[in-house]
């Protein structure tokens with residue numbers, strides 16, 4: 569992956585990856601002010617809303633993957649709990665609320681430095697509508713899921729594991745990492 573972190577956010581100086589005493593990783597160090605910049609993965613949080621044998625998906629109105637369907641999710645903000653972030657994203661993308669939110673899938677995509685923390689929750693009522701980042705919001709049962717029109721592999725894994733859980737009457741939490749959708 570191309571290293572896009574080239575300039576120090578403190579002083580604008582150039583940065584270089586260097587070995588730091590007692591650190592196992594190379595770190596970005598500013599050549600001018602010597603500040604050490606720790607770059608760590610981002611957390612994407614989201615919740616799959618459940619209504620009986622159906623789940624609620626949102627069609628993306630923004631890039632990347634505009635027009636594709638997704639489990640409502642987005643980057644966690646500073647100052648919120650991970651489940652609050654999931655509920656906020658659901659509200660922003662689908663104007664929907666869930667209760668009984670519970671952990672469902674921890675999904676690492678090491679190559680792009682993301683960790684998805686996805687929940688399941690029970691849709692509180694049938695009032696939902698597209699938020700500003702969505703063009704459509706819809707309930708799907710398992711046979712209706714648009715598998716070839718899902719935005720991200722995280723959504724495909726999340727939905728698949730949900731229906732498996734539901735068949736097994738289970739709340740099993742799944743720990744997975746990126747695989748190509750064709751191998752699901």
Ligand SMILES: [Zn+2]
Pocket residue numbers: 576577578579580581598599600601602603
């Ligand atoms: Zn600097």
